Amino acid sequence: MFERFTKPARDVVTGAQIEARELRHRHIGTEHLLLALLRDDGVACSVLRDAGVYPEQVRADVRAQVGAGPDPLGQADADALLSIGIDLDAIRSKIEETFGEGALDQPHMCEEPRRGLFRRQPRQVHGGSPRHIPFSPRAKKVLELSLREALHLKHSYIGTEHILLGLIREGNGLAAKVLTDAGLNLDDLRTHVLDALDRAA
Amino acid sequence: MSEATELAAAASSTDPRVGLRAVLALRRLLESLETLQVDNARRQGWSWQEIAVALEVTRQGVHKKHASRRPAGTRREA
CATH class of the missing domain: 1.10.1780.10 (Clp, N-terminal domain)
Incomplete structure (x- = not known):
């Protein structure tokens, strides 16, 4: 259209x-x-x-x-985590191995009706462009x-x-x-x- | 890697700002992981009760926090 x-x-x-x-x-x-x-x-x-x-x-x-x-995990978060011995990049790459790129940074949803004709429409999460x-x-x-x-x-x-x-x-x-x-x-x-x-x- | 040395120093810092920032980052990481894993569990057909037990929280709590998000692949049924 x-x-x-x-x-x-x-x-x-x-x-x-x-x-x-x-x-x-x-x-x-x-x-x-x-x-x-x-x-x-x-x-x-x-x-x-x-x-x-x-x-x-x-x-x-x-x-x-x-x-x-939620705020995505940015560089400041990565630095702060490293200061207590947590390597965010290592966690991210482990997660992405299993769940795909950007899995840790999925945005949250907002306005969407809970019912109605459109509710069973398939949503792309893993296929296509990641975002x-x-x-x-x-x-x-x-x-x-x-x-x-x-x-x-x-x-x-x-x-x-x-x-x-x-x-x-x-x-x-x-x-x-x-x-x-x-x-x-x-x-x-x-x-x-x-x-x-x-x-x- | 002077940055690493700096960070190592930060680890032992008594400045609350540094420590609290780490707590904030950890909470963000926790929230992201929880979202990801709850969605995954729902996609695999877990009930809210099962997820609640695994997370050691109440069913109502986990439902309230996550149900509105509706991950892909759930509720395929009528």
Whole structure:
């Protein structure tokens, strides 16, 4: 479905992956899409910024809601462990012998429904790229809705603004919660996006 | 390997910061290992009760801490 996505829209999709990884979350949720939209410099981002939504605040709100995964064991940890006679590299290589690369640093999960149609979807843990983070059903829904929004507006492409409209339309994810908790009205936001599109047209 | 000498000195350091940092690192390692091994046990079909016994904790405790994570390969059943 990504063939109609503009370059910035594709960047949002990959940016969401980066945001999820940085927060050490196991799934890409709507909140990561929102954070990725805020990295962009297109219509979606300017509408959000005009509404007073900034990435630092959203990231803080997301952390407050779901936390971040545990800090990975970094060099400072390795040094500290060595000071009490524990060789982290040796432990890591033993673990990876059995469980595969990066096994000790698996991120934790966040927003994911406990039940529903998607729950039996196989997840890649050992196969494929070691750090592939799957989309949550809700985030997938947002991307589907962005396509629908584009069709509705008779646009032949899917841009960041459509992703934002999809996020608003979905309305129940953590992104929507963060926005409404910040005092935003989603309907107003939607109007702002449409106005910005009209101006750009 | 002057770094190693430094670290050897740190081992006998009485500076709490040094010792506490080691405790923090050890806790992080413990958490990572626990996550990995609990997920592995679940993938192999162990019950929460069995895992709890092995870890010498309560079933409720281990369930609360790990159940929401849902590792791959579990709950294949309906």
